[in-house]
Amino acid sequence: MIRIKNIHIEEFRGIRVLDLDLATKNFGICGPNGSGKSGVVDAVEFCITGDVTRLSGQGSADLSVKAHAPHVDQHEHPEKSNVTITADIPSLGKSVKIHRSVKNPRKVQITPNDADVKAVIEELQTHPEFALSRREIIKYIITPPGKRSEDVQTLLRLEHIEKLRKNFKTFCNKRKSEEEEAARSHKRAETDLKDALKIDKLDRALVLEKVNEKRKLLGLQDLTELTKDVSFKAGVAAQEEGEKKPTLRKTTAIADISALLSAIKDGVPPRLAERQQSAKTVLQKLKDDKNALTLARRHGFIKTGLDLVTEDACPLCDTEWNAEELRGHLRKKLLSAEEIEQLLGQLRDDIDAILQSLSWRIQMVKRAIQYSQGLKPPLEHAELSGYLTELKSAETALTDFVKDNNEAELALQAVSLSWWSPKADEQACINECHSALNALPDTSAEDEARDILTVAQERYEKLLAATRMAKERKARSVIAQKTLDHYNSTCTKVLEDIYDEVAQHFTNYYLVINREDEDEFVGRLKSAPAKLSFDVDFYGRGLFPPGAYHSEGHQDGMGLCLYLALMKHTLGDKFTFAVLDDVLMSVDTGHRRHVCRLLKSEFPNTQFILTTHDRVWLQYMKTEGLIARSQSFAGWTVDTGPRVWDDHDIWTELQNELDKNDVPTAAGLLRRYLEYTANILADNLRVRVEFRGDGHYDLGDLMPHVLKEWRKRLEDGETSAAHWKRDDEKNALAAKRAKAKELIAKTNAKQWAINPSVHFNQWANLQPHEFREVVTAFKELLENLACENPNCKSYLYVLPRKGKAEEMRCNCGATSINLKARA
């Protein structure tokens, strides 16, 4: 994975031209809604993956990267819309430049294009979840278990495991189907041998007895053993040279056709009729239940639907519904997986029995056709061929259904066919064949015996082959089933271990943020087929889904923690980079510092790019040392894109402008910086201001109160130091307060802050040397409010965040002013 050094964006989304210097450190992007923050997130995602989730997700059917990723003024010139990222690859000790143009989103330029560098970028492309918005993160928390299972499995890269499971299942089904087909062939071969020898059961002694009976007629020695190499015809004189092999053998042929006619005359065997009826009922049930097989496949979808029906309106479109009625409707549609499995198992047995009879009938009709062709002159058999085609279609429909449970309609037609009794013209063909066979000249007993032995030998060899095939297919089917079973049990165990580990990490992370109010918190992920339930402790009252009782802010925190736990599991040490787009907007002030600490302490090797619309939140990230750099967007217009400025070296920037004698630019810069800083200081010092519902405070609303509060806090510090008889500290604070008073007077802050527009213009009208004095005064004043340690320089803040103020301190701890006058 990578750590980003620089991002260069041109004509992309709402951005015209923007350069961000991250220097591989954590980075904050702050700006009000619509100021272009998410454009940066989109740009990073696009550059690495070629995609923009916002343009390809749900509800974006008419949107595309090529058409809508360029700035609106360049939507017909995608070649002008480009993003370039330079980054370090810590694992390789190399740097890389990644460039992508909207003109060809699938093509990425990687420099250097080394194989190892390329491999890292390609791997990164397979992890688009490195960039997530709040909406995407919260889905792990509040979605139904079925959807969560999919989302979590996708993030954990488990879809490979699920696809493999499906392929093992298909493989296993095919082997089972082959096993059944081989068993049917074996059964047919047995029947054929029995028919040839005119015996009712296949018994070794009985076969030998019948074979020896015929051999005796030919004056041949008895066979003593029925081995696989035995020859029923051993000793029978070989056919004379030039003598044509008979196309049919009267006795055997008559026996075959007689058996066929007899079966037809006796009607459908009761056992087969039962199987047909049973199969028909099940197939009809599946069909009547709005194609229940389809429903069975949509089992998870309907279950998800049931989970979603919790209130009296659709959670997506807010259309009102009667939840109870809708749930009842869904339940009616829902055939449980167990019920479907049971039905399909029963259906499979029924179809197997039907196929057994059907394949025997096919064989018999084939023989009737063969005998009809062998007679002289041959008999017309077009009707029989038609009958055969019909039987084969039914066989194909049933075997296909057994393989994949598709086309229930065709299977239903197949079991509903009255194929047992042929049509009149078909029956006439069979009768005619039977009569013609009977009309053939009688053969001698010796010839008949020779014919029977010859046919029995052929059928015995077929039976041996069918037995071998059936054994082999059964063995393969057993191995296939074992393979599937081993795979399923392995997956279950591995997934359970993973979910336990992820849940443990999630719990630990969540406790970092919320230990003060939920010290016994636990989270549990429980996997069940096609769903992943997620329950969390609620103040020791039991485990509940996160959306049940926890606030939105807590859910936001849970979303982040679960995401981090999943990423830690998925990427391990490779989790070096993440873009979190306004993911913690609902987390309250009291927990934000803990969030910063969580990211800092648990993920010290991950570069976070965090966007927020909340400047104070950004400041927390800074004071906690989570981010080293940031970029503030002051506003946005369609012509210019976001208006940006760096705050990490504002004084150098001001100096540069003044060196160019550009007072208006410098004046604007100072103005925006002071607006930004006043917000932070007001929060840090817990300043009381006139409340505004829209949360918008301008410089005049804040700065005078900030400076007043600052002196008040210093005065409180002096009082406390005097109380505790710490004279040196008291004197230092008094000096600092006197200095503050002097600097405030120098900036004339109170005066110009009253009317921003007037004073803004006044600054712009100053001469460079005059404005330089203003800049210097503010720089010194703000330094007065910050830690003096050059490695810290953070603005002081009051603790605790609520209640009686006890301490005013900096981020490094070098400055700590006691505000308590009494213990």
Added chain:
Amino acid sequence: MKNRVALSPTVLKVVAQFSAAMRADDGIEEDAIDRLERLLRQGTVPKPDAINTALFNSPLDGDT
């Protein structure tokens, strides 16, 4: 030719444990398990026919 990607640690873990379970089963030939494991460690999800070939037929070609 399909793109192959490096298998995730989780998939590799499943493959390793699955292979071990197969090897502990006396009813399955060692050679067949070797072939199947090689197949599973490739970057793509093997098709049912490829699984069949690995388990029951000749060893796969080197590039499959």
